[in-house]
Amino acid sequence: MAEPVLSISGIEKTFRGESESCPALSGVSFDIAAEEIICIMGPSGCGKSTLLRIIGGLEHEDKGSIHTRAEPLGEGVSAAMIFQDHALFPWLSVEENIIYGLRLSAQKVPDTEVHRRVDDLLSLIHLTSFARSLPHELSGGMKQRVSVARALAIRPSILLMDEPFSALDIFTRRELEDEILRIRQELKTTILMVTHNPEEAVYIADRIIILSERPGVVAGIVTVPLPHPRSPADPDFIRIREEVAGRVKGKNVVRCGIQHG
Template sequence: MTSQQTEHRGLSVQSISTSFGDGQARVAVLDDISMNVDEGEFVAVVGPSGSGKSTLLNAIAGFAPPDSGELLVNGQPVREPGPSRCVVFQEYAVFPWLTVRRNIDFGTRLRSWTGTRQQRAQIVDRYLDMMGLREFAEALPKTLSGGMRQRVAIARAYAVDPQILLMDEPFAALDAQTREYMQESLIEINQRERRTVMFVTHQVEEAIFLADRVIVMTARPATIQEVVPIPWKGPERTHEIKTDPEFVRLRRHIEGLLRSPDGHGS
């Protein structure tokens, strides 16, 4: 391992490739993907349907190691799932038999440092307040709306205290109004509890609104077509920027990349 690999804080994806199937049925999904995501950076990934966005996330999570290449978190190789990475899925992945409080507390128990019961309760209380769930602390998930269940899943993910948060289209199943609310809630919580985030989405507007950079992938076998920096930082990232001429220009640019033949550029 080089000194550069060791010193990089965050996620390093180094020339990973992945295929599925055997023999003539084998299909290449990811083709020599490389990127760095710095510590505390929020990166969104967009690409055509079936381009391998979720495959990339699963590789980083340790669920499906790539055929070749290497994945590093803070200079340490990723070989399997671990507490350094936590995934928030599109489906509401909460335990239906546990209350909201106990769902979030489950996250604190996954930490390498579990602390005392009182310390864990303080962590849970902080995320209940941060995600607006205090009055629903003793409710079961079946009594909650989809957006509230996803808030529980996000609160539990932050309670694990991961180095990297992986989000696989977490708002895709929500209605438009709830989705906008969740976007704003995620910006707020991540400004307060800064994490390295990789966020997969099909919505270009959502990617620009949330991310520091947008990674645009090509069609399968996926490569990185372009990395688009986003100018707004911290408190500047409000709903009003969606009508800013630069926001509109970035959206048109990224949508143009995605519409290009086979997603491989013009």
């Protein structure tokens, strides 16, 4: 495997409520190589989203560390997240949403560079003619593409996707999966994606990390050796999908009231 762009080691997280304590992750470790697409799967409530939120800086781990190359993940190194519900700012146009991150003091990107990036990203997601539209004027798939562009605008070291396509219909979903593969090809992006859909995972991932039931630990890693474009009708594809589905299937765990994933 190439040099890891991100090393996750021994991540532990427990959510503490007033009356109950809910362990979410118990020592999760794995490496992500540059330009790799990793899907995280696991039974409901196993802490998949929590792990992603910790890497994205929206939650803090109790124990463990996240390192990018040799540096700890911090202010300078960026992980950008894409949520299931696009989370676009409804009062900003498509263009303004995309440049949102670049306008904040943490980025300090000059104006000419901002304009160049937004033009590139608009054409990358095929929405140049919608630059001035407001999010509510777009379809669900288009909104999610804008959300992807907004995350890519800051040139993140890693793109974190939390079930990004689960709210979309099957056709839009496949279209966006192809788009993600194309973006990886063009921008050399590293992607970590949570999904509950084995077919989606096998369709786009290089490796699939399976977390155990709560509290989550890495229960297995499945490598997908198939070349792109992959066909869900291919017998090898079906075999890997069945294997993944079988390993993910666990008893339904009782979800804690204070969990996130």
